[in-house]
Amino acid sequence: LQSQLIQAQKMESVGRLAGGVAHDFNNMLGVILGHTEMMKEQAGQAHPFFEGLVEIEKAATRSADLTRQLLAFARKQTISPKVLDLNETIENILTMLRRLIGEDIDLEWHPHEKLWMVNIDPSQIDQILANLCVNARDAISDTGKVTIETGTVVFDEDYCSHHRGFIPGEYVLMALSDNGCGMQQETLTRIFEPFFTTKGLGKGTGLGLATVYGIVKQNEGFINVYSEPGEGTIFKIYLPRHIGKPSIKDSRVIESPEKGN
Ligand code: ADP
Secondary structure, rough: HHHHHHHHHHHHHHHHHHHHHHHHHHHHHHHHHHHHHHHHHOOOOOOOHHHHHHHOOOOOHHHHHHHHHHHHHHHHOOOOOOOEEEEHHHHHHHHHHHHOOOOOEEEOOOOOOOOOOOOEEEEHHHHHHHHHHHHHHHHOOOEEEEEEEEEEEEEHHHHHHHHHOOOOEEEEEEEEEEEEHHHHHHHHHOOOOOOOOOOOOOOOOOOOOHHHHHHHOOOHHHHHHEEEEEOOOEEEEEEEEEOOOOOOOHHHHHHHHOOOO
């Protein structure tokens, strides 16, 4: 509980910091980029400064990307939860995820046949999966495999007494596994901290899993991570089952409206 509290406080201060600074910072980067581009054009490729200007442009572009991510992380996004079948939501972005992880890595999809409904903003599912897929891709050095699956899980009192923070109930499971490099214990204990990254400068922001954690907590869900160095990693995300009627916006209801209700 103590570490969760620290986590929440860190997220909040990061949000405030980012909101205050990132916006101005992005504007200044715009000035740098604009002038660099103009100087490049005027100098021409043969000019001795040209290569230097290219490098400035690259670094400023990377900084702008990072700032954008920071802003996205800090922004209090208005979310619109919907009652949905996670299988459909995942199927809608599979093509995008395949593109994200590249051709050398296989993406396997194992939907659970009779999945329970959840109540969540579908774009938050997209965000979770995109972040997990990028990490899985980066953990795989050559060729490899990423698997996404769904399932249904019931946590009883006994399970929850052994897993701190878990609350008994029915949950929909979304799991993403990779056979990449895995993590040492020291890394594993820090992965949800904002800005914690083992990727090099300009590559990682350390905000991916902090974002995932924030979304899952916001939706009263839980995360388990299993990782073995040299073997791979599994992220298991549990979202509370939604019991009751699907919302009117649910596509399956629109397709087969119940008359006389
Ligand atoms: P970033 O990807 O920018 O580093 P994240 O918060 O997404 O930030 O991840 C934090 C760190 O957790 C990564 O730098 C990496 O060390 C570790 N990590 C996350 N996912 C995996 C994975 N699937 N396999 C191995 N290490 C991982």
